[in-house]
Amino acid sequence: MSVLVTGAAGFIGYHVCKTLLARGEQVIGIDNVNSYYSTTLKESRVAELKPHRGFTFIRQDFANLDGMRAAVGGSGIDRIVHLGAQPGVRYSIDHPMAYAAANLTGHLAVLELARGIKSLRHLVYASSSSVYGGNTKLPFSETDPVEHPVSLYAATKRADELMSDTYAHLYGIPQTGLRFFTVYGPSGRPDMAVWLFTEALFEGRPIRLFENGSLQRDFTYVDDIVAGVLAVLDGPPSGERPHRLYNIGNNKPERVTRLVEIIEQATGRKAEIISEPMQPGDVPATYADITAIRRDHGFEPTTPLEQGVPKFVDWYRNWRGQRA
Template identity: 80%
Template sequence: MAVLVTGVAGFIGFHVARTLLARGEEVVGIDNLNDYYSVALKESRLAELRPHNRFSFHKLDFSDDVTLMETLRDAGIDRIVHLGAQPGVRYSIEHPMAYAKANLVGHLSMLELARHTPGLKHFVYASSSSVYGGNAKQPFAETDPVEHPVSLYAATKRADELMSVSYAHLYGFPQTGLRFFTVYGPSGRPDMAVWLFTEALFQNKPIKLFDDGRLLRDFTYVDDIVAGVLAVLDGPPNGERPHRLYNIGNNKPEPVTKLLEIIEQAAGRKASVISEPMQPGDVPATYADIDAIRRDHGFEPTTPLEVGVPRFVDWYRRWRGL
């Protein structure tokens, strides 16, 4: 039987699929390869996965429920890792309909696929730390109220969680939502701070620090994220409680200024900095309480910023041929 990974050409989806293949799983990947960021980067990830004889890929948009069902009806899937989505807080300000299609209609399409998949063992899906909005209490815990999102992106992710709760109640198949906290690492997303800072540094362009650099983020290395995703995938909730939510983060908020300092050290360059005000939809800090996922699945992040960021910078040099 196979694991379906949506967004398989995306950052986290690629790393999850690669690790599943490495442990001997059969993986079915889907992605629509949209141009939100470099399609060439997405294709390069797929190029690493395609040689595996246990990997198959379908280019499709999972918000198209008819095509989704027709394509995957006989794919032999028994687990789903739904990571595909329209990401980005700031992009949602200017392109709201992209989020309605991918994150709302798309999530519902995936839930429909899941409930019509005989013998489905587990449906794991990506949520986001953004659902906590501007919560003042730190660290963010899964029991905290999340009814005041400050971006459309956050609102769609919270809606996904609620849809999953209803489907778990109605149809009983096990589901787990994961609230990711600022994931970074090799082959990362070009719209994230780690990439943006590194690229600006190598291009001798100024780097924008929002809120005068006072922002705090719980930066989480992708290998730690993948370990958590697979641990959760392998431990579905029981029948009495078919839906669960977990934070998955590094459990250590770091100043964005520290991120920049480590990038400067790894690149051997000094940045020119421009201070900018806080952006609409942004929050001053994120900080994951990971007691629940630690207790239930043994999750323990092991990669500090000082180790993970130089790995990204090394990868970026190779990617750009520097």
């Protein structure tokens, strides 16, 4: 049987595919390789996965239900890891329709695809810590209210959770939603702080810090995230309404100024700082309570920021050298 991974050319999707293949799984990767960020980076991830005998890549928009059915019909899929999405809080301010297409129509298309797969054992999908909006109670817990998102991106991710809960109720599809907290690591996303700050230092450009760098984020290394995704994938929920939601984070918020310090040490360069006000849709802090996923699936992050950031910087240095 096979695992279908949407967003296979994306950051987390690529790492999940690589780890599934390493443990001997048959993997079908789906991605339309859009231009939200560097298609060169996305294509390089796919190129690294393609030589694996157990990997099949299909260039397909997962929001196109008919196209998805035609592409994967008869593939013997028994699990889905749905990581494809339109990411980014700030981008959603100016490009709202991209989020409706990928995160709403796309999620519904994956649910409909799953409904037609009789052998399906589990659908794991990506939600986001953004669903907690402007909550001031820390750490964020799955039992906290999440009805007041502060960005369209967050609203679409909360809508995904509600759609999944409905499909679990109506059709008994076992599903788990994972609320990711600021994932970073090698082959990461160019629109996120770890990449942006590292790139700025290598290019001798100033770093923009919002609120003087006082914002806090629960930075989570990608290997820890992948370990959690696979642990959850192997333990589908049961019961009359088989749907669970979990936070998946490092369980340790760090000030953005601390991130800058570690990048400075890893690059051997000093950052020039430009301070700017907090942006629309942003929040002061994120902090994951991981009690539930630790209890149910043994999840335990092992990579502190001081270890994970230098690994990214080393990867970025090599990537930059290859591009040059």
